[in-house]
Amino acid sequence: MIDVYLGLGSNLAEPSLQISRALEALAHLGQTTVLRCSSLYASRPMGPSDQPDYVNAVVHLQTLLTPVSLLAATQKIELQQGRVRKNEQWGPRTLDIDILLYGNEIINLPQLVVPHYGMKVREFVLYPLLEISPNLRLPDGENVTDVIKNCPLNGLCVLSCAPPF
Template sequence: MTHTAYIGLGSNLESPVQQLRQAVERIASIPQSRLVAVSSYYGSTAVGPGEQPDYVNAAALLETELDAHSLLDQLQSIEKSQGRVRGAVQWVPRTLDLDLLLYDHEQIQSERLSVPHPRMTERNFVLQPLLDLNPELCMPDGRSLNSLLKQLPQNGLWKL
């Protein structure tokens, strides 16, 4: 069975645009999957503690035969191959962050995975790239991403 997955990409270290380009190439080579589209790239102000470089963000649309947890394994392998070090502290600078944002219209809660991504509706740097891919996209509960984006401040995000 083919599943539709939306993946968020972000980087703010070691040539972020190049990190995202390399990640897109690797996503395109995930087994039993087909990269359908990639959004425009956006710059965004870093969220989190302390001074951090700005981020570059994008989203990718993938059709896959993989279940959500197997796809997560593939995404984490790509992160690791590009120098991502996972630690206990959140919101720190990183070479690459790949998030499984949406997987079909499923809601998944496990120790390793939450879909939809728990904070995606609060982040214009997640919603805008997703809307580039599908202007009609909705959350599994039916809320329109377009209407959710309109509720957020529009500062801190720019198209590259």
């Protein structure tokens, strides 16, 4: 089984409920076990500021799925929850699931880049990640506790405690 970290985000259609439903769907993926989830965090939107704040979380799971199969599964969950893919980057959405880390692998495919290209500068990824895996080392050898030192909170705040798993 490979340790995987996913970033979840939503700012439409009851975002906390969207995250909860995504966690339930992830828990039912074949060859996959959800180990833990961070608390839910409120964050300011990236990009256009004329959209609601986001609810974010990070999930740690183990899977036998390949990275591309996991991507297909997470995109299916997004679609089932009303995600509409548009050309607008960082626009509002019902659900966004990003593969942040897939073991210690570095993946550069047209459809998938892992580690996620923005994870080291996004407070809504790093703080939830630190919460659930404070000793985590990234594929480049950096510890998440060191990376987070250069990432201000930017208004990030905890909304609710981590759901049980």
